[in-house]
Amino acid sequence: MIEARNLTKTFRDRKRGEIHAADDISFRVLPGQIYGLLGANGAGKTTTMRLLATLLRPTRGTAVVAGFDVCAAPEKVRANIGFLAASTALYGRLTARETIAYFGQLNGLKDAEIKARTQRLADELDMGEFLDRRCEKFSTGMKQKTSIARTLIHDPAAMVFDEPTVGLDVMAARTIVRFVRDCRARGKTVIYSTHVMSEVEKLCDVIGIIHGGRLLAEGSLADLRTRYREQDMEEIFVRAVGGEPAAASPGGRS
């Protein structure tokens, strides 16, 4: 389970003063559920995801991931999550197998276990052909598969996806979407941030609309459609954020 409790992150900027990138955000994601965090660029999605992954420390509030508090036991939290973002890359000079093994070792797995799991993941993701080649020459699809295997090697209970399909072509994006669904099917707790309306429609069990660092609306797709009396997700989003989003909030993609 992932539970955010009044999660707040404030950045100080010399020119712009205090920026509330995440402002009193609370939500709960259950195992076997995909929670979609929908927001425009600069809405606070990445900050929230980084707070959950313990890359950033909350200014106020906290979150509990897989039974561990992000403030009290950040290393335990990291041991129980898989984090995949469009901005994360692979070590170009390592092979796919070495990359996966590296993260297995860092997660405290034994060599035999790493070997068995790598083989299983490689079979599932059809990686056999490029498993022992260096990542620097991979196509986008190969890189995505390696990244997925890397996040799954320690079989985490919770998965955090931060705009994982940004910049990907249709086929690579579909691989990711299929993988997210697989995670739900395996009973993992999944949180998925995006600004693509169709993705949340297709994937998410619960949708949270975030804008200016605040969580403005939350519910299933059916709930939101009833509440805003709109069928189209884009229309629902615009109404939830209070009109046309003329400009991104001052938070920036932080």
Next chain:
Amino acid sequence: MKWRNIATIYFKELRDLLRDRRTVISMIVVPTLIMPGLMLVVGLISYRIVNEARSTVPTIMVIGGDDSPLARGALAAVGKVAIVPNTSDWKQRIADKKVRAVVEFPAGFDAALKNGEPAAIKIYHYEGELRSTFAVNEVRRFFTDYLDQVVAARLAGRGLPAGFVRPFEVRAENVAPPEKVGGNVIGGIIPYFFLLLSFTGAMYPAMDLTAGEKERGTMEMILCSPVARVDLVLGKFFMVLTASLTTVVCSLLSMGCTFLAGGALLNNALGDGAGGVTRAVTLPTLDPLGVLAVIGMVVPMAVLFSAVLLTVSLFAKSFKEAQTYVSPLVILIILPAVVGMLPGVELNARLALVPILNVSLVSKELVSGVWHWNYLGLIFGSTCVYAGVALALAVKMFNREDVIFRT
């Protein structure tokens, strides 16, 4: 802190860096091949210049002396200098390096010698110019011999022994061991090389492992793993330190080989006549234990450099930005090391606390076979403290969100 994680990170970084051609070049190839190559080339060129200057007979001009055929004839007969006809613009000709020196005989020199009257020979030359100095040396040598001959003749004329005007001799004897002489000649250069190489060896990996990772987007990925930040820093730090020390060891080995093989080769090839010059430049005797002790002093220095470089480059967003921060640091390394090489700068308790300079100064003593244990302890201790502080700072930087996610 988990040593298993530190080791995992260390070996991954090692494998990663060894697969990078740029690192292998800066860590192994450059210190092994280029440094000794450079030394040999410089040695050969300077040997050739000196040798050429020596083998060429210097041209001189003689002013006056038409009424002194004896002395003038003797000078011309020596053959170590070539006398050219004199011109009125002789000063300009010395400046133009057409003539290396001009000898001026006073009027009636031969007669003055015969009558026992005082007389002075003048040698005009160009101060600081190598070939002019050679010419002056030759002319002086001739006149010293000529003077001795005149004195001997006068003594013989009066029936006195040759030792009459030389009642005693003054002789200077060297008591410094050969290591000390060698130490003074190149003692300043050896630690300077090691300090510089330990810095340059750490430079590239430190930037690649921090700013480079940020730029490539792999930093975020590793920060999401359950590894503690301190383990991450230490794993990376040990890698940078390894690169730094590998560079030093490679350069030490290749320098040793250059001295042994290169020196012998040069001496064989150039023969005995050249030996005097070459030996002084390339074959000074050093205390081998002292050289090892210098490496021992460079180790905490390398720790300091590695930690500082990690901290500084972590602050940068990209490899290029890291380069702009790190390049000026090289001057900070060179300055104290150069001051340490200056003759007359001696080690004292206060200087023993100045990083880099202290190692540079004590190394000069060590390669000369002089062991100041109290200073050695003070320097080693203080450098360890600085290194520890720098490492703690690196860990602190890795814990700062605004540094890791600087945009």
